[in-house]
Amino acid sequence: MVDTAQTWRPLEVDPGSAGVPSNPEGLAEFLRGQDVTRLLAREKAVVFRGFGIDAESASYDMAADLLLANRLAYVHGNSPRTKVGRNVYTSTEYPAEFQISMHNEMSYSHRWPRRILFCCALPAATGGATPVVDGALWLAALDPEVRAAFASGVRYTQNLHDGMGFGKSWQATFETEERAEVEAFLDGTGAQWQWRADGSLRITRTAPATVEHPVTGAEVWFNQADQWHPAGTGEEAALLAEMLPEEELPQSVGFADGSPIPAAYITHVQETGLRLAVDVDWRRGDLLLVDNVAAAHGRRPYSGRRRVLVAMSD
Template sequence: MEDSVNSDGWKPCELDPAGAGVAANAEGLVDCLRAAGDLGDLLAREKAVVFRGFGVQEHTLDQVMDLLLPNRLAYVHGNSPRTKVGKNVYTSTEYPPEFTISMHNELSYARRWPARLLFFCAKAPATGGATPVVDGARWLEALDPEVRQAFAGGVRYLQNLHDGYGFGKSWQDTFETDAREEVEAFLAESEADWKWRPDGGLWVSQLRPATVRHPVTGAEVWFNQFDQWHPAGLGDETAAELSAILPQDELPQSVTFADGSPIPGEYAVQVRDRGLEAAVDVDWREGDLLLIDNVLVGHGRRPFTGARRVLVAMSD
């Protein structure tokens, strides 16, 4: 199946060696990128770009990343399970292959988020495994006015990070450090509320906007991950059972309206489902790369079979 097109006709721009007039290898892609000029302008215009047929491999990836991601960032305060495999290069979310990962913008719950994301397909899945991408403005428009209005005050994200043993991620894994003072400095700069728990764990509360405007285009986009933090938006039985066993204030992560009041489950289901419905699937072939503007475009993952290996890195 080729990349799909959503109902508005948008899909990621696709570049290949023949169209760019360069060699079908990593060096050819480097030549293409150097000739392209300002990639920021390209991304603001196209929102997402797929590079196909350049034969990039893991050992030739760094030279491409250096151009696509000028300031590669660590995945600090990230909430999804990943493995670091290189210089601020990570596996994509390590989530059972039979489940869908709903649409989201990376680190939208954080004080600062990456401007760009780059995905690289080191090994294509046997079946499925597309990365769906959604135009954030289209996602916002797809929601009922009642839902959009309900989130005018923003979203409050709550985390309980254990000290090495427990459900979810530890605070050490989340912040890529075992120094409390570094975590405290990060959270203070992030304007988050936090407290250390008697068992050594960490409680964090953050108030974030539900929508933002792109700094270049001015487009207003749906930009939050509340549905992924809400029990009603969880798609696997283990997570649902966990929310039934533990009170909300002990869940690894949970979410409320800005004032602390509960968010109706039907809101989470609507946001999740309409984001997926508005998305465009990018199907993977080995060596493909996908560069997205992390504000203009949300992303997710379709279920798959086989040994899918997609790496991800990010940049400001």
């Protein structure tokens, strides 16, 4: 294990440090003079603050177009979200009083976004920070026994209902009403899947627990086992796990060979990520650009209204 003293935090860019006007045009001037790919590979996450971005206006689209080469739809996403613009979504619509643990977006899937862009339309009255953590630091801080146990990977299972049931429907997950479109998507993923008699869809996929960053080569913790396991998903999910057999849960996870993951391992992984995380406290108009492989993110509990939008790119 390594010293868990914090050794990383996101870069913060404001008009003063960038040497540009404090308006959206100033941010555009700064970004056009940058190699954003190189900047993000080096810093892992960047906060842009003080540029007067309106999350639901043309100024946001201008910034997003410069930061995200190709906005992706949230297809095969497992979090509840609402689409509010051109592949722009609300951040996870999870009850305010609960914390969302550290994760890399869609790391359970065969394909995940390389970049994630958050924008604050309305900060919470209290709390509501977005914590971020260096994935290499997180991996290095895990107990060697846990790292070794996960070395062969993990197996994710989803049960997506047909419009009524626990969790998400397959229609909402894949943003379509057509089974053929879902099948065409899944055929290229390496997952095993089947339509069931009640109209639901079961998907099983095995994936690695760590990956190498495509630019830096650093090995990072990269899976969502703790968010798919009853030990890491809160009281409500734990109660559901007591009511239903594991194979019927909306989502579940085991080791790659199908054997169960000990709850203590899940707790250790989750607590380590949250302990190492650095909070990004939101102000209206802030942008947070995250390298989705190099860094994981979460959400702190909050009170009052909070509106943070998210877009993703390959």
